[in-house]
Amino acid sequence: MPQDPRILVDASSFLYRAFHALPDLRAPDNLPTGAIYGVANMLRRLLKEHPSDEIIVIFDAPGGTFRDRLYPEYKAHRPAMPEELRVQVPLLHDWIRATGLPLVIEPDVEADDVIGTLAREAAPDQQVLIVTGDKDMAQLVNSRVRLIDTMKGIETDAAGVEERFGVPPERIADLLALIGDKVDNIPGVPGVGPKTAARWLTQYGDLDGVLAHAGDIGGKVGEALRASAHYLPLSRDLATIRCDLTLPVATYARRAADVVALRALAQRLGFQAWLRDLPAGDAGKVPEKRSSDIDRAAYRAITTAEALDVLLLALKAADVVALDTETTSLDPLHADLVGISCAWQAGGDYQAVYVPVGHRDAGPQLDRQTVLTALRPWLEDPQAAKLAQNAKYDWRVFWRHGIHPAGLARDTLLESYVLNSSHNGHDLDTLAERYLQHQNIRYEEVVGKGKSARNFADVPVAEALPYAAEDADVCLRVDALLWPRFASEPGLRRVLMEIEMPLVLVLARMEEAGVKIDRAQLEVLSTELSRDMADCEQKAFVLAGQSFNLNSPKQIQEILFDKMRLPVLKKTPGGQPSTNEDVLAQLAVHADLPRLILDYRGMAKLKNTYADALPQMINPDTGRVHTHFQQAVAATGRLSSNDPNLQNIPVRTEQGRRIRQAFVAEEGHWLLSADYSQIELRILAHLSGDARLLQAFAEGEDIHAVTAAEVFDLAPEDVDSAARRAAKAINFGLIYGQTPYGLAQQLGIDQAAARQYMDRYFERYLGVLEYMAQTRALAKKQGYVETLFGRRLYVPEIRSSNPARRTYAERAAINAPMQGTAADLIKMAMIAVDAWLQERPERGRMILQVHDELILEVPEAGLEAAKSALKARMEGVAELAVPLLVGLGIGKHWDEAHG
Incomplete structure (x- = not known):
């Protein structure tokens, strides 16, 4: 009877793939967990599919290997492991050990060599x-050896290798030597790709045969081969996996899982x-998630009056x-209701349904008005608690259909945002991955993509049901996980329930109102x-x-740096001289052309983005523009807007005005x-308790004039513009963590003078200096900072070993509370105003709402009352202090009111 298969997991290759492929998953303390989740989830599936098989997990060991001694440039250009990945590796190792799987990390060799030997x-x-993507x-x-790529669901045998690469497995190292490997910095033949290399190997047998016939190969590629001949045997050695290591295979036995450790890690x-x-007790392996946890087959469509x-x-x-x-449009002003999903718990079980009302297919569904009339009393009952994901949209859809829902208890979008605003993404698909380890049905899977995409109203009810009901189901489950966390976090609970949740309908009303635009002025x-x-x-x-093309960075590079010989101040990630705005502003000191390019870009942005x-x-029904306010984007809590973005209209130029x-x-x-007025400086005075700042604001002094007198050692009456x-x-630069270099650039002075000004500032405002030091220390200790109200x-990178990242995090820690x-x-x-x-x-x-400004549109008769109420x-x-x-x-227009 044949033995169970030996499964060798190339965990190092999956580590990077999981890190880059998955959304930004985070632990409750903000530790990144995407790579841990991706690799561990792959292992969970393996354990389920091969419960009794021999499974060995192999990682690369830190440090160099014998290949570095053969060729010091081996992998020399490979970037260091990202900090957000590096911090995950020890915990992933802990997870694997807790599952009972053998974890192999052999020094001086690569994981490939361990796998080859095993x-x-x-x-x-x-x-x-061999479970790998390499x-x-x-x-x-x-x-008897096959490859499995679990991320792509591909299994490869010898025939599959030859089909993919054009050569059999025993010639792969020769192929890699000829084409080289940029990632590992293995030199190949310049200009030779996989097809050419495979053709040579097929014709001449192996690398030695190719080299023996190098003189028979004509053209530039033949010249390149002959020029490369001296190092190709070394390239083959570097690409060849060793299969002759001495390994303690007997110690690689699988053990029972340590459930206590697994629970603690989870x-x-x-x-x-x-x-x-x-389970609470012992278990022999990691249990796979129950398929019944989210059971789409249990979702029901409500299509009869009785139901x-x-x-x-x-x-x-x-x-x-x-x-x-579910609607016909992402714009709530044009969105017709197609269906309503609901999810709730009864007897400890999750239940979810979908009520179709606007599908165009012939399937059974209830009349839209009949459903809305029946649901209206419950929807508009303030005592009937409701959850939603991005409730602002759903509420506006109901408003469009004559329903004004009440009883909005919580919004999972905002729960996630308040718990950790630094997370990348708070959409429901991301929340499902992050908090439930569940992948939702994607919208594109239902409606399609691109030109072939259909409107949701054209999706048959049977196809719409699992997607639509799942949204409500997942929303309920995410809230069940997130809401209890606020019980032990009174500051965060206050931010959620007293600031973010009440703001939802305020923003909805602002979006509905819109703003009138003078089309003729813009034309x-x-x-x-x-x-111009x-x-x-x-x-x-x-x-x-x-x-030349002023919109082409490449042509601008050629003019500024090749032709005019201006200094290269910064490079792009691709290694080209940068022509971004900061660089052009600095170059404008040396030449007029960079300033003209900046002016051109500024005008182009105004024209394309706004004019x-x-x-x-402009909405044809209302004659107004309706922006969309975003609550859950900026890490600091600031609102943003899109379609159009009204936060970044320049106000310092005449054209911006x-x-x-x-x-x-x-x-x-x-x-x-x-x-x-000067809100962040006032907050700085309150948070720092600096006596001089408090005095200046209490007495209504001009804070910038006061600072000028202090820093430049002037009498108050001698402070000029x-x-x-x-x-x-x-004043403002220090809030944003400006360096002496940055201040010198802004003021047009040398760094020594800028540093002297900053030193003098902190001598005069000692409370500010102490506040900054205390904030940095507190952030490093607890990993976060808070606003006055608990946001x-x-x-996390304030503890980074990378000085640049650590410094950036320190600046963010000082600025974020303000x-x-x-x-x-x-x-x-x-x-309050709403x-x-x-x-x-x-x-x-x-x-x-833009930055620290609110704009109201009020009737002329009520102007004075509105001014008084708004200010109060x-x-x-x-x-504050x-x-x-x-x-x-x-x-009559915004610029006049703002000025």
Whole structure:
């Protein structure tokens, strides 16, 4: 009877693939876990599919190997392991050991050599499966050795190797020698690819045969082969996997899993779904996640009046219900309702349904209005607790259909964001991966991609059911994991329940309101920008001595660095001289052409992003532009907006102000702008407790003039506008962690003078210096910093061994409490102002929020009352050690109101 197969896992190759392939998964303490999850999940599947087989996991050992002695340049250009991957490796090793699988790490050789030896030493009648994605392993394949790529689901035997590479397994090392390997820095024949190399090997037998006939090969490729002949045998040695190591194979026995250790690791890493699967006692192997955990086959479509009545009873009886909508459009102003999903728990079991109401197929479904009429009392009941993922969208869809839902308890998008704003992505698919270790059905899998994509209304109900119901089901399950975490985090709970959740409907109302745009103004500006860009282009041609494409970084590189010989200040990741804005600004000191290119780019951005794009975004039904506010993007808590992005309209240029002048009030209304004055410096005074800052703000002094007097040793009456501007740069630069080099660049002075100014600043404001030192120390100790109201920003790289990353994290740690507190204040102000507006909707409406500014559109008759209410609510939203000060402005357009 043949033995069970020996399974050899090339874990090092999967480590990098998992790291780059999976979303940014994080543990509760912000430790990255994507690579751990990817490799461990692959091993879990192997254990399930091969419960009794011999499985050995092999990793590369740290440090060099015998190949480095053969060729010192071997792998010399391979970048160091990323810090976010490096910190995962020890925990992954711990996980593998806890499963009971043998973990092999042999010094002075590579994992490939260990795998080759273990494959060679297997019993004569034992099959060997090598789990890898590494092409080099193809040389090990024979009648009893196969390769399995579990990520791609591909199994390769000897015939498969020859089909893929054009040569049999025993010629793979020769092939690799001829084509070389850029990753491992193995030199090959320049210009020779796999097809040419395979043809030579087929014709001449092996590498030695190719070299013996090198004189018979003509053309440039023959010349290259002959020039490379002296090192190709070494390249073959480097590419050849050793199969003759002396290994303690008897120690590679599989043991029973350490369930206690696995449970502790699952808890530590935040693998909640795996934690639920692990038994409390002993187990011989890692259990695979139960297929019934998320059972799409259990989802039901509600297509009859009787089923709808039963659903209503279940919804009313549930403690909380996750709600989701399917529509015809991502824009809620145009989205027709196609279906509604609900999920809840009953008797400890998760239940999820989908109510189709707008599918175009012939399948059974209920009338949309019938369903909305039946659901209206429950939807609009403030006592009926509801969950959603990105509730702002779903609520606006219901508004469009005449329903005004109440009882929004929590939004999983915001729960995830508040728990860790540094995570990449808070969409439901990412949350399912991150918190449930579950992969949702992707939207594209249902509707298709590109030109062949169909509208969701054209998806048959049977296909829509599992996708739609899963969204509500996963939302409910994610909330069940995340909401309990807030019980022990009162600061985060306050941010979620008193700031982010109340803001959801405030932003929804602002998006619905939109802002009026003067199309004619923008058309005139677009024409002017086109003319000015053409003038700029002609001037650039004169300075360059030739015409060139000002939109082409490559041609700009050739002009600035090859022709004009300007200094290369920075390089792109591809090694080319950079022409980004910072570089051009520095080069503008030496030549006029970089300044012209910057001017051209600025005008092109205004024209393309605003002057031409905004008129196309005017809603034909409302005559207004409706931006989308994003709550869960910026790590510091700041709001952002898109379609269009209104946060980055330049205000220092005349043309930028012209864009704002196109944002106008409706007839009979005014735009009312309210802007927090020097908010981050006031927050710095509060957080640092610096006596001089507190005094200056308490007495209403000009803080920049005060700083100028302190830093430049001037009498207050001698501070002129230039000194004040320099002091302003210092005040704000220090908040953002500006270096002496950065300050010198901004002020046009040398670094020594900039450092002297900074030293003098900290001598005068000792409290600020102490605050920064304490904040850095606290961030390093706990891995995060907090705003005044409890918002948290994780800075894991503050412990990095990389000085650049560590310094960046330190700057972020100092800035985040100030910028984050400012974000909290403006959000709290928006909630307060919105409450005042909702008392009497005729008072006006809030239409924009940009940085520290709110813009209202109010009727002329209520302007004075609105000014008083807006100022009072913004200044009274919180009590700091210094007064909050709000500046007001009114105008018929945004620029006039802001100015």
